[in-house]
Amino acid sequence: MIARIIALAAGFVALVTLPYWMHGEYYINVSSQILFSAIFALGLNIIAGYGGLVSLGHAGLLGIAAYSTGYMLQAGFGHTLAILAALVIGVASMAVYAVLALRATGIGFIMITLALGEIIWGLAYRWISITNGDNGINLHGRPEPFGFAIESARNFYYVTLVVFLVSFAAVTVFVRSPLGAALMGTRDQPRRMNALGYHVWAIRFWACMFSGLLTAISGILFVYYTQFISPQALDLTASAEVLLMVISGGAGTLFGPIVGAALVVVVKSVVSGFLERWNMLLGFIFVAIVILMPEGLVPGSARLWRLAWRRLTAPGKAAVPEGKP
Amino acid sequence: MTFWLLLTINSITFGGLLFLLAAGFSLIFGLMRIPNLTHGSLFMLGAYFGATFVGGLLGTVFNFWLAALMAAVLVAAFGALIERLLLRRLPGQPLAQVLVTLGISFIVADFCLMVWGGDPIAVATPESLIGIVRYGTLAFPLYRIAVIGIAAVVAAGLWLLLDRTRLGAMIRAGVDDPDMARVVGIRVSQLFTVVFSLGAGIAAFAGVIGGPILSVYPGLDQYMLPLALVVVILGGSGSLVGSIVGSLVIGFIYNFGQALLPELAYFVLFLPMLLVLLLRPQGLFGRFVP
Numbered sequence: 246m247i248a249r250i251i252a253l254a255a256g257f258v259a260l261v262t263l264p265y266w267m268h269g270e271y272y273i274n275v276s277s278q279i280l281f282s283a284i285f286a287l288g289l290n291i292i293a294g295y296g297g298l299v300s301l302g303h304a305g306l307l308g309i310a311a312y313s314t315g316y317m318l319q320a321g322f323g324h325t326l327a328i329l330a331a332l333v334i335g336v337a338s339m340a341v342y343a344v345l346a347l348r349a350t351g352i353g354f355i356m357i358t359l360a361l362g363e364i365i366w367g368l369a370y371r372w373i374s375i376t377n378g379d380n381g382i383n384l385h386g387r388p389e390p391f392g393f394a395i396e397s398a399r400n401f402y403y404v405t406l407v408v409f410l411v412s413f414a415a416v417t418v419f420v421r422s423p424l425g426a427a428l429m430g431t432r433d434q435p436r437r438m439n440a441l442g443y444h445v446w447a448i449r450f451w452a453c454m455f456s457g458l459l460t461a462i463s464g465i466l467f468v469y470y471t472q473f474i475s476p477q478a479l480d481l482t483a484s485a486e487v488l489l490m491v492i493s494g495g496a497g498t499l500f501g502p503i504v505g506a507a508l509v510v511v512v513k514s515v516v517s518g519f520l521e522r523w524n525m526l527l528g529f530i531f532v533a534i535v536i537l538m539p540e541g542l543v544p545g546s547a548r549l550w551r552l553a554w555r556r557l558t559a560p561g562k563a564a565v566p567e568g569k570p
Numbered sequence: 571m572t573f574w575l576l577l578t579i580n581s582i583t584f585g586g587l588l589f590l591l592a593a594g595f596s597l598i599f600g601l602m603r604i605p606n607l608t609h610g611s612l613f614m615l616g617a618y619f620g621a622t623f624v625g626g627l628l629g630t631v632f633n634f635w636l637a638a639l640m641a642a643v644l645v646a647a648f649g650a651l652i653e654r655l656l657l658r659r660l661p662g663q664p665l666a667q668v669l670v671t672l673g674i675s676f677i678v679a680d681f682c683l684m685v686w687g688g689d690p691i692a693v694a695t696p697e698s699l700i701g702i703v704r705y706g707t708l709a710f711p712l713y714r715i716a717v718i719g720i721a722a723v724v725a726a727g728l729w730l731l732l733d734r735t736r737l738g739a740m741i742r743a744g745v746d747d748p749d750m751a752r753v754v755g756i757r758v759s760q761l762f763t764v765v766f767s768l769g770a771g772i773a774a775f776a777g778v779i780g781g782p783i784l785s786v787y788p789g790l791d792q793y794m795l796p797l798a799l800v801v802v803i804l805g806g807s808g809s810l811v812g813s814i815v816g817s818l819v820i821g822f823i824y825n826f827g828q829a830l831l832p833e834l835a836y837f838v839l840f841l842p843m844l845l846v847l848l849l850r851p852q853g854l855f856g857r858f859v860p
């Protein structure tokens with residue numbers, strides 16, 4: 246417990262002081278990318294990890310929030326209104342998603358969300374008169390929350406960090422709340438939960454809403470970071486990528502999606518600078534994770550760590566193979 | 571009138587190609603309950619192999635049909651490896667299955683980019699099928715008509731296999747009720763390998779056949795995979811009739827959508843899939859709800 250608090254505090258300090266020890270604007274920008282991708286992954290983890298509802302169309306929702314922000318700004322509204330509208334539209338789209346997709350669970354849920362994601366991608370890609378097709382929409386300028394200019398990499402990082410920490414705290418509270426416990430109940434034993442008098446559908450629906458809110462927040466940060474939104478940000482590969490962040494880090498854990506987001510973003514943007522075949526590397530990493538740590542990096546490492554710790558502290562016991570007389 | 575007829579022929583051709591792609595996907599999905607997200611990659615890999623064989627490998631230029639068969643065999647072996655080494659370890663774990671199949675599709679896509687580069691490669695139309703068929707004032711490319719014939723032959727072959735052989739009966743039993751099939755002594759896990767590698771082989775064959783029409787380029791996998799999904803969800807997984815009807819419907823919707831409503835082409839493509847999922851989750855001819 247104490248070790249955990251120390252680790253958390255160290256992580257917090259490292260994140261806050263990051264722009265001072267991380268050299269170069271580029272790496273600070275990569276860190277911002279990790280943070281808003283982590284918010285996205287945390288959002289997907291709510292339903293995929295804790296709810297057992299795997300969505301392969303979440304990038305579509307991110308795209309809706311990002312496109313909404315882009316439109317509102319293009320139409321001449323201020324940043325505050327644009328962000329509010331993007332949040333409302335993003336969550337409302339998630340409500341439509343949820344009502345349609347929650348008719349099924351398991352593979353059916355994957356397929357419906359995939360279809361919805363592809364529909365949104367298709368509209369963004371082909372409905373050129375509205376979305377400008379492949380050329381996308383350009384944004385100009387970033388907002389100034391409370392008079393704090395965030396044009397520079399460092400300041401944008403700090404704003405992203407604050408949003409990330411708030412989101413992470415919200416997810417932690419949610420997971421430990423009765424609603425979070427009920428959600429995990431519907432994942433593991435939906436029929437028993439139903440028999441106990443829980444409204445399984447409603448629990449899943451509200452979990453989806455929370456996931457949609459986090460996704461919309463991440464979409465807004467994304468579009469302000471890149472200053473540009475095009476259909477590429479919401480295609481099947483993008484949906485797959487965020488799902489891979491969740492699964493590779495460890496679905497249904499608090500830190501897993503963050504580690505997964507860091508892994509994917511680092512391989513995509515940093516390693517790709519050194520290694521031409523980074524996509525292949527990412528593929529091999531995913532396959533290796535499935536073989537070596539099927540539960541994901543965070544729970545898998547924790548398991549290995551506990552195993553090693555036990556070996557170290559009780560050498561006599563570890564020498565006897567378990568299960569043999 | 572000519573316009574509509576040409577569009578119809580193109581739709582049926584594309585439907586035939588989709589059938590070749592989706593038939594294996596549907597069997598894999600139906601029997602193993604695995605969303606095989608590598609299927610587009612297997613199609614692309616087959617197409618690249620075919621393009622290489624037809625274009626000449628180590629100084630030998632292969633006959634188109636031989637090239638298609640060789641590509642199918644190679645990719646079928648690759649599929650069997652995937653099933654034996656990876657998917658076998660993950661029964662009933664959809665998250666891990668998604669992770670591993672997507673991981674393989676990343677690897678295959680990057681491998682193709684590394685070996686064949688980023689430029690599209692055209693697969694030469696077999697010489698015997700170059701030319702056009704005339705009917706009155708209308709002219710159709712002969713190859714497109716031939717694709718319809720090939721798809722029909724493969725469909726007939728699959729029907730014979732599934733409906734008239736012992737292996738087919740075992741596969742059907744596995745699709746309908748895997749647990750009961752195990753109880754009566756069918757080795758369902760061996761069927762998994764057979765079906766997965768068969769599906770992979772047909773997908774690769776489809777890639778070569780589609781080569782002269784679609785050509786081969788990076789991203790072909792991500793283009794084909796959603797189409798296979800739509801077909802299977804529309805038709806119902808594990809059903810041959812479902813694959814045929816589904817691919818024809820999608821062939822028509824896709825071509826007519828592109829021609830008449832270019833801005834909403836993808837919307838009209840995925841809308842029927844959504845409707846089917848909501849109203850009849852097992853698909854039009856499906857045997858079970860996924």
